[in-house]
Amino acid sequence: MSNELSSVDFLADDPTQRAPLVSPDLEFKDVTETVCGVAEKPRPPKAWYVAFGISLALTGMLFSMIAYLVITGVGVWGNNSPAFWGFPIVNFVFWVGIGHAGTLISAILFLFRQKWRTSINRFAEAMTIFAVVCAGLFPGIHVGRIWFAYWLFPIPNQMEMWPNFRSPLLWDVFAVGTYATVSLLFWYFGMIPDLASLRDRAKGKIAKLLYGIFSLGWSGSARHWHRYERAYLILAALATPLVLSVHSVVSFDFAVAQLPGWHSTILPPYFVAGAIFSGFAMVVTLMLPARLLFGLEKIVTMRHIENMNKVILATGMMVGYAYAMEFFIAWYSGSPSERFVFINRAFGNYAWAYWIMVSCNVFIPQLFWFKKLRRNPWVIMFVVLFVNVGMWFERFVIAVTSLTRDFTPASWGYFSPTWIDIGMLVGSFGLFFTLFLLFLRFLPIVAISEVKGVMPQAHGHQDGGHGEVKEAAEAGASTNS
Amino acid sequence: MQASANADPKGESAPVAGILAEFDGPGALKKAAVQIRDAGFTRWDCYSPFPVHGIDPAMGVRPTILPWIILGMGLTGLTIATALQWWTNGVDYPFLISGKPLFGLPANIPIMFELTILLSAFGAFFGALILNDLPKFYRPIFSSKRFKKVTDNGFFIGIEASDPHYDSKKIQSLFRQMGPLSVEEFHDTDPQGALPKAFFRVGIILFLLGLIPLALALKSRHSTSSSPRWHFWRDMDFQPVAKAQRASAFFPDGRVIRPQVEGTFAREQADDNPHLNQGRVNGKFATTFPMKLSMEMLERGKDRFDTYCAPCHGKDGRGQGLVAKRASTLGEGTWVPPSNLVDPRIEKMPVGEIYQAIRYGVRNMPKYGPQIKVEDRWAIVAYIRALQRSQNGTIKDVPEADRGKLK
Numbered sequence: 001m002s003n004e005l006s007s008v009d010f011l012a013d014d015p016t017q018r019a020p021l022v023s024p025d026l027e028f029k030d031v032t033e034t035v036c037g038v039a040e041k042p043r044p045p046k047a048w049y050v051a052f053g054i055s056l057a058l059t060g061m062l063f064s065m066i067a068y069l070v071i072t073g074v075g076v077w078g079n080n081s082p083a084f085w086g087f088p089i090v091n092f093v094f095w096v097g098i099g100h101a102g103t104l105i106s107a108i109l110f111l112f113r114q115k116w117r118t119s120i121n122r123f124a125e126a127m128t129i130f131a132v133v134c135a136g137l138f139p140g141i142h143v144g145r146i147w148f149a150y151w152l153f154p155i156p157n158q159m160e161m162w163p164n165f166r167s168p169l170l171w172d173v174f175a176v177g178t179y180a181t182v183s184l185l186f187w188y189f190g191m192i193p194d195l196a197s198l199r200d201r202a203k204g205k206i207a208k209l210l211y212g213i214f215s216l217g218w219s220g221s222a223r224h225w226h227r228y229e230r231a232y233l234i235l236a237a238l239a240t241p242l243v244l245s246v247h248s249v250v251s252f253d254f255a256v257a258q259l260p261g262w263h264s265t266i267l268p269p270y271f272v273a274g275a276i277f278s279g280f281a282m283v284v285t286l287m288l289p290a291r292l293l294f295g296l297e298k299i300v301t302m303r304h305i306e307n308m309n310k311v312i313l314a315t316g317m318m319v320g321y322a323y324a325m326e327f328f329i330a331w332y333s334g335s336p337s338e339r340f341v342f343i344n345r346a347f348g349n350y351a352w353a354y355w356i357m358v359s360c361n362v363f364i365p366q367l368f369w370f371k372k373l374r375r376n377p378w379v380i381m382f383v384v385l386f387v388n389v390g391m392w393f394e395r396f397v398i399a400v401t402s403l404t405r406d407f408t409p410a411s412w413g414y415f416s417p418t419w420i421d422i423g424m425l426v427g428s429f430g431l432f433f434t435l436f437l438l439f440l441r442f443l444p445i446v447a448i449s450e451v452k453g454v455m456p457q458a459h460g461h462q463d464g465g466h467g468e469v470k471e472a473a474e475a476g477a478s479t480n481s
Numbered sequence: 482m483q484a485s486a487n488a489d490p491k492g493e494s495a496p497v498a499g500i501l502a503e504f505d506g507p508g509a510l511k512k513a514a515v516q517i518r519d520a521g522f523t524r525w526d527c528y529s530p531f532p533v534h535g536i537d538p539a540m541g542v543r544p545t546i547l548p549w550i551i552l553g554m555g556l557t558g559l560t561i562a563t564a565l566q567w568w569t570n571g572v573d574y575p576f577l578i579s580g581k582p583l584f585g586l587p588a589n590i591p592i593m594f595e596l597t598i599l600l601s602a603f604g605a606f607f608g609a610l611i612l613n614d615l616p617k618f619y620r621p622i623f624s625s626k627r628f629k630k631v632t633d634n635g636f637f638i639g640i641e642a643s644d645p646h647y648d649s650k651k652i653q654s655l656f657r658q659m660g661p662l663s664v665e666e667f668h669d670t671d672p673q674g675a676l677p678k679a680f681f682r683v684g685i686i687l688f689l690l691g692l693i694p695l696a697l698a699l700k701s702r703h704s705t706s707s708s709p710r711w712h713f714w715r716d717m718d719f720q721p722v723a724k725a726q727r728a729s730a731f732f733p734d735g736r737v738i739r740p741q742v743e744g745t746f747a748r749e750q751a752d753d754n755p756h757l758n759q760g761r762v763n764g765k766f767a768t769t770f771p772m773k774l775s776m777e778m779l780e781r782g783k784d785r786f787d788t789y790c791a792p793c794h795g796k797d798g799r800g801q802g803l804v805a806k807r808a809s810t811l812g813e814g815t816w817v818p819p820s821n822l823v824d825p826r827i828e829k830m831p832v833g834e835i836y837q838a839i840r841y842g843v844r845n846m847p848k849y850g851p852q853i854k855v856e857d858r859w860a861i862v863a864y865i866r867a868l869q870r871s872q873n874g875t876i877k878d879v880p881e882a883d884r885g886k887l888k
Contacts, residue, residue: 174595213616222514222528226532245594249595452531
């Protein structure tokens, strides 16, 4: 963040003028006021209650279904020969994919010095955490006897057995586990100074205590900020390869198997692009109503939304390219099974799912080529909702079409979900929104200190000082640890 | 401006912990920081709501050692992952998968990568907290009411009373020259806002309770017991397996063994060519072959006989195969020697009976039906006939014209 060039906003409309990242009439105080105000209001807007009520009910449904599943067994799902990977795995990949946008926005855009991210990163990170929670749930209950889920981890045991470290499924445990942990640390670490803001403004006893505990006694010391910034930068640098690795590893679950339609080297990049695509769509889905509901229009401007829409358009094209490329590879491989599987995907008995996927992920986002449409809230909502649907279907198509049409025609079949399958998918949205709404209500939903840092006042432009300080700094340095 | 104007009235009696000055914005803060640094203070700090750009050189803050800690943690993660995978899958519990090496780098890279990142992230997070002396819920500076602005829009410099150059009057006048918004002393009051005592009590109790399972585990490791192992999950102990001839609560007729489905019949009953398939004609052993004999058939028969029958019956059919010889050397009492197939008794046997011996086995000889195809069985029978003829033949079997040659 040091030189002038790097702080130029490359996405500005007029390249000779740096567009303000937040509304230019804001003061430091206004930022604190707006963001903390959301959590401090005695009562959230009515819409919050409605949304929370619905989400909580769905979460309740999800957990009762899980209880039913645990008591009865995995037979309550539609998973059966030959499609032993049905909804649970589809939901898992779907939610993990959603989780990618958070880290991408917080880490990769941070490293690329895309300062517009500051207004939305907290939001996206929170979304990541909650999406990963939903994702982690499914493989956990998919193991059948969930009380043995700890077998996934290399824990010394009386059977003297260890997990197989050369299995993509175990890589998954480590990749998703690391991702969840690092995302949580990253999110929380970024939030410490803002929790301190809430602590210092808190009126109630419980609020004071809880915000006090979670802000860890943050004092805003410059020496602390120094290490804090270092740590944050390095966390971002660590999270960047991580975000690319996680969905690659998830794709190995498929790519390392020898099933036609899965056994392909294109899967890792294709999965990563899809993950970013779906993640951004979800951020916009959540951001669009939230900024209106909580009066954040000045901090999260239409330009933020537009930038995200551009990312959606770009990654949507990548995904479309991957779809086309898969067909080419199938043809080029010369393997009759590969060719058959892909022709079957597009024209076989799952053609409906395939074309939902292509329409939602490739055709509909093309609307974002037009600036007018890219900035129209209704169009945006329409597009991102369909992208969410489309990306779920992408995972469904990959998992199910290959499993039900493998090398042995004798074992072909057709997968149909049970009502428990569908209920759990819907319920996972309930869980996601419940967590998210709690976050909106009680935590700083925008990175207050970061936004202040990108405001023009933060660079001390009104009161000068740049040059002198540098000279003075060269004069000598006192000791410090 | 009076130093204690804004201080907590209760805190005034408490010892002075330092002096706090507020400045108007990041620029003023930086300028002031340079002066304080040059005045030679060591126990002082700047406080701001966001990291002020350029404050580190202004204060003379040296780069932190945090990156090295993170590097160390990352390398630790890499080492742990490598050692863990090598030891668990290659040494302690060798995992042989399609003959691949027990420890091969490519398949172990994903977990090496993940653990490197995980431990580095721990290094960054916990390293930064520990170096920053966090969590620490009480600092004397928090006793200043004004200081609450630090997380909103306040920019402060605080000099601690423990600084060797500390002189309240001098510092206050030094600050005043810099045009601050305010200057005040702050006091070391009671740790207000620090954690309530109850937290520690609850924490200690929970910690002690947490030790109980550990203690139980340790105890059972170092003592003996005559009762069977205690295990949590008993779901494998009770398996609803149906044992033959037992009553069943599941089927309405109460029988475990299920009757045959209606219309079931034995395969033989559907046989439209018993001569070929069973070696029987009208229920009796066939005396003729169901097909025409040929030289190829005999050659095929020799090939099959040498493969399937010779190990016991010997290549000549006299029952002196390798298996039989070995068995008689071992002197196994239970061993029934293979029959001599060129014995006149068997020579008189109808072909259908020999066929049946192959198909279903005979007495102690196992059946070879599943291994040998129908046509091959007949080929073997034909070859046995050839063996018999060649070994039991008399001069009469030779055509008259050729008899002279033999003499």
